[in-house]
Amino acid sequence: MKQLTKARRDDIHLLFDPPGPRARRRIRIATAVSLAVFAALLAFAVRQFAAHGQLDADQWRMFGEWPIIRFLLSGLGQTLLVTAVAAALAFPLGGIVALGRLARNRPTRALARTYVELFRSVPLLLLLYVFLFGLPGVGLTFPVFWQLVIPIVLGNAAVVAEIFRAGVLSLPRGQTEAAYSLGMTHRQTMSGVVFPQALRAVSPALVSQLVRLLKDSTLGYVVSYLELLHQAKVLGEYYHAVLSTYLVAAACFIAVNSALSGAASWLEARRA
Amino acid sequence: MFTHVDAVAGQLGRGLLLTLAMTALTFTGAVAGGLVVAVLRICPVAPLRAFGAGYVTVFRNIPLLVLLVLFVFGLPDLGLLYPLFATVTTAMALYWAAFVCEVVRSGVRAVPRGQAEVARALGLGFGQCLRHVILPQAVRPMVQPLGSIFIGCALSTSLAAAVGVAELTGQAEFLTLRYDQPLTSFALTTVVYVALTLTSGLVAGRVERKLAVAR
Numbered sequence: 031m032k033q034l035t036k037a038r039r040d041d042i043h044l045l046f047d048p049p050g051p052r053a054r055r056r057i058r059i060a061t062a063v064s065l066a067v068f069a070a071l072l073a074f075a076v077r078q079f080a081a082h083g084q085l086d087a088d089q090w091r092m093f094g095e096w097p098i099i100r101f102l103l104s105g106l107g108q109t110l111l112v113t114a115v116a117a118a119l120a121f122p123l124g125g126i127v128a129l130g131r132l133a134r135n136r137p138t139r140a141l142a143r144t145y146v147e148l149f150r151s152v153p154l155l156l157l158l159y160v161f162l163f164g165l166p167g168v169g170l171t172f173p174v175f176w177q178l179v180i181p182i183v184l185g186n187a188a189v190v191a192e193i194f195r196a197g198v199l200s201l202p203r204g205q206t207e208a209a210y211s212l213g214m215t216h217r218q219t220m221s222g223v224v225f226p227q228a229l230r231a232v233s234p235a236l237v238s239q240l241v242r243l244l245k246d247s248t249l250g251y252v253v254s255y256l257e258l259l260h261q262a263k264v265l266g267e268y269y270h271a272v273l274s275t276y277l278v279a280a281a282c283f284i285a286v287n288s289a290l291s292g293a294a295s296w297l298e299a300r301r302a
Numbered sequence: 303m304f305t306h307v308d309a310v311a312g313q314l315g316r317g318l319l320l321t322l323a324m325t326a327l328t329f330t331g332a333v334a335g336g337l338v339v340a341v342l343r344i345c346p347v348a349p350l351r352a353f354g355a356g357y358v359t360v361f362r363n364i365p366l367l368v369l370l371v372l373f374v375f376g377l378p379d380l381g382l383l384y385p386l387f388a389t390v391t392t393a394m395a396l397y398w399a400a401f402v403c404e405v406v407r408s409g410v411r412a413v414p415r416g417q418a419e420v421a422r423a424l425g426l427g428f429g430q431c432l433r434h435v436i437l438p439q440a441v442r443p444m445v446q447p448l449g450s451i452f453i454g455c456a457l458s459t460s461l462a463a464a465v466g467v468a469e470l471t472g473q474a475e476f477l478t479l480r481y482d483q484p485l486t487s488f489a490l491t492t493v494v495y496v497a498l499t500l501t502s503g504l505v506a507g508r509v510e511r512k513l514a515v516a517r
Contacts, residue, residue, distance in 0.1 A: 153460030164484035287363035
């Protein structure tokens with residue numbers, strides 16, 4: 031936290047001289063004006079909500095009832111489950127693909143490269159539709175959970191592979207050279223020297239990738255898998271409280287994801 | 303397998319046009335919005351800075367699909383009903399603006415502090431300092447990340463299909479259900495997306511080399 035505030039101050043000091051008396055007065059005026067504008071915007075939003083009955087008790091009361099809370103929490107649990115399973119599969123797969131991209135064998139490299147380029151440029155939803163509508167046409171149907179998880183894994187493995195590769199390439203060359211000169215084979219060098227260090231280097235990026243995985247899990251909305259967004263849809267339509275339910279769901283997603291982002295920047299700061 | 307070539311090509315072409323239009327509008331909006339938020343985040347006025355920080359926290363952490371659903375199905379409850387295309391594009395631009403803001407900020411931070419100090423010591427004003435010293439050096443490290451954001455925009459426009467916009471992915475789904483030729487339409491669509499991302503990557507590399515500054 032301390033480092034973050036320091037970084038922000040650097041931003042400001044980079045572009046501005048320390049303010050003198052006149053600049054300080056101008057800043058005070060701008061502060062007052064901006065506060066007034068924000069207050070006006072807030073008042074407008076509240077009025078808009080109230081005018082359309084969105085602040086009525088029946089739009090919000092159910093979020094205090096345990097069955098509803100449990101319903102949403104089970105959705106959140108499924109979201110986390112999808113994220114965890116997808117991460118547990120995508121990270122190792124990404125590692126394997128990264129090894130392929132760094133292999134000394136040319137066809138292996140080409141294959142891994144093709145995988146990465148292909149799955150990085152296909153939108154996840156298209157991939158999902160392939161599993162949802164395409165493959166059943168040729169007689170291949172997966173359970174709903176895997177219809178959601180497999181596309182997420184395939185798509186994210188490509189990104190994770192690039193993260194790992196960047197981590198390996200960021201290591202000083204001396205590490206590999208030293209390992210070779212100690213008589214280690216390519217395999218030993220990779221698994222004993224290069225990968226462990228690369229893993230440390232990319233751990234913040236991997237935690238950030240969890241945020242993306244969690245965002246991707248909302249595609250359960252499309253395949254009707256019972257994750258948080260889908261649960262919110264069901265609940266909102268049932269109670270005719272679409273806006274408030276989606277707002278609650280959005281708040282949950284933001285809370286979980288900003289915790290993950292915070293963990294990522296904590297790791298980053300600790301490493302630096 | 304190729305019995306409906308004309309119809310399929312026409313549908314996919316229309317979908318592609320919609321995807322391209324959405325990508326272009328989203329990216330333009332995101333760059334404009336991201337610049338504004340970046341300025342808010344580094345300006346000396348505390349409430350504006352807090353607003354910028356809050357904006358980035360919210361929009362970087364909300365899943366895009368949640369934002370789209372909120373805009374498309376939630377806003378009409380507030381009496382804010384706009385055409386679907388405009389609603390979706392606005393939501394996506396707001397989402398990507400948060401990412402652009404972070405790119406801009408880290409680009410500015412990549413300029414060594416001494417540069418700004420020297421510029422001020424030479425008597426350049428704030429605007430001059432920004433225009434002649436900071437921005438020319440800050441733009442180059444922004445190009446690659448902005449290229450990635452462009453690709454991200456292009457791919458994320460596919461999510462619009464989930465809320466009912468018939469862009470490329472939506473058309474692929476429609477054609478699959480209509481003509482029962484899943485492999486053809488998905489393969490064609492994939493080729494288009496790959497072409498789109500590879501071209502964007504190449505263009506970003508080009509621009510970056512053009513903007514190279516000797517340090």
